[in-house]
Amino acid sequence: MKIVFLDIDGVLNSDRSFVAMAGKDLGREGDGYITRITVTTIDPIAVGILNKILHQCDAHFVLSSSHRMNFDRGDDEAAIPEMKEYLARLGIDVSRCLGRTPILHTSRGSEIAIWLENNKFNYVVDSLVILDDHADMLPEQQENFVRTNPTIGL
Numbered sequence: 001m002k003i004v005f006l007d008i009d010g011v012l013n014s015d016r017s018f019v020a021m022a023g024k025d026l027g028r029e030g031d032g033y034i035t036r037i038t039v040t041t042i043d044p045i046a047v048g049i050l051n052k053i054l055h056q057c058d059a060h061f062v063l064s065s066s067h068r069m070n071f072d073r074g075d076d077e078a079a080i081p082e083m084k085e086y087l088a089r090l091g092i093d094v095s096r097c098l099g100r101t102p103i104l105h106t107s108r109g110s111e112i113a114i115w116l117e118n119n120k121f122n123y124v125v126d127s128l129v130i131l132d133d134h135a136d137m138l139p140e141q142q143e144n145f146v147r148t149n150p151t152i153g154l
Contacts, residue, residue: 002059003098003128004050005112007148008042008067010133012050012090014153017043046154047091050131054096061096062115063087064108064132068100098123109137 006012018041054061063083071079071086084094101111102118112130130141133150148154 001123001125002057003123003125004054004059004061005064005101005108005115005128005130005132006050006061007108007132007134008063008065008090010150011065011131011148011154012046012092013041013043014046014149015151017041017046017153042090043153044091049154051091051093054093059096059129060098061092062098062112063100064112064115064130069103071100072103107136107138108132108134109141112141113138 020043050061053059067086068083071083080099083100084097087097088094098119099115101108101115104111104114108130116125116128128144130137130145131148131154132145133148133153135145135147137145
């Protein structure tokens with residue numbers, strides 16, 4: 001299985017998309033604050049690129065973004081449907097979503113390593129890529145790390 005560890009800020013939105021989308025109201029009645037803000041700043045081109053990568057590479061993704069913390073209910077099973085609904089609102093193909101990395105308040109790289117360890121019997125990982133604008137990855141993850149420029153995103 002091919003897995004993408006996905007950040008949102010600086011990858012699917014950027015300084016450029018914040019400026020381009022400023023003032024547009026793409027939210028809907030009942031959307032929470034985080035969804036409203038993200039939907040109005042998300043770069044639809046970056047989302048399209050992500051979805052194309054997922055489909056053309058037959059890959060799945062794990063949310064490693066700090067956005068996953070918006071769905072911390074103490075029970076991962078209860079949080080996943082709400083998280084997927086949020087990601088779908090952003091235009092991401094949630095049929096490719098495997099879940100999220102654990103919330104440990106440590107480096108992203110450590111959280112990714114722990115997710116891989118915890119899921120080694122659930123998924124046979126053939127290859128992986130980490131899409132993120134922050135560089136807090138472990139040394140052994142560097143060859144799989146694609147650091148985006150937060151000014152332009154993916």
